[in-house]
Amino acid sequence: MTEPADRLGPLLRDAVRRLRAAGLATPDFDARLLVAECSGLPLGEVHSASGMTVSSGAAACLESRLARRLAGEPVHRILGRRAFYEHEFELSPETLEPRPDTEVLVDEARKAMAAIIERRGECRFADIGTGSGVIAVSLLALFPRSQALAIDISAGALATARRNAQAVGVADRMLPILSNYLAATGGPLDLVLSNPPYIKAGDIPSLAVDVRDYDPLAALDGGEDGLDAYRAIAARLDSVLGSDGRAIVEIGTGQAEDVATIFASQGLHLESSARDFSGMTRVLGFSRDEKPVQDQEKDRASTRC
Structure with missing residues (x-):
């Protein structure tokens, strides 16, 4: 019976x-998301609601x-939000879709913040x-005794970040700053964090359509060699980091050695590295004191408490 x-x-x-039929990677999940949104x-x-009558609207x-x-727009762009870590975040055209x-x-x-707060009683950090x-927002929600400088070159992105902070209840501890990297930032900071643009400019035309056509170019383009952002961040760290401050950055494929060299030229030594779910080195941590590098290779999902 039909x-x-x-x-x-x-x-x-x-x-x-x-x-x-369109060859999309996750058709079942995308369809469920869209049906849930519209119903x-x-x-x-x-x-479980397969027998429910659906209105014409x-x-x-x-x-x-x-x-x-079907035209290539990412499903979370269509929804206007995406889950990340322990919260759901509003997206906008000026913001990168979080991965x-x-x-x-x-x-x-x-x-790092848990150790800083245990030692100092608070943590002041910047998210570049x-x-x-x-x-x-994720970190502010985890640590009530923390304050963040949320830095971006896009006023639209900062407005979106502010709304997300308000939704989670941490806006009073987050200061949005319209700035190019750390140019308008003073110290001392306990921690500097960044997921900067790290794709080589020449590689951008070959990116998948859902990235190339929908993520903002400024959040992707890392310059000719993909390392411009790391140079800009490292150059200002000496003037903004406290004496025992740390910097933690996300990197692209194969960039670990080059990024470590850039930070070392500014007096910061590689302290830790962490791999992503696919086993690629994804995050590097730096400090002023030279310490053995700890490579976190275990399953990322098991590190949360």
């Missing part, structure tokens, strides 16, 4: 079929969003290129 076309089950299956259901209830909503996804790899940076910063604020 199910009515206005029932949720047939609409979901049709959405999966169309997304799969007003929690994601976990989509399958919800069906039109789904058709419109499917068309956008799971950046959670490795938050994990590393979390350990804050975008939607996922790094700063």
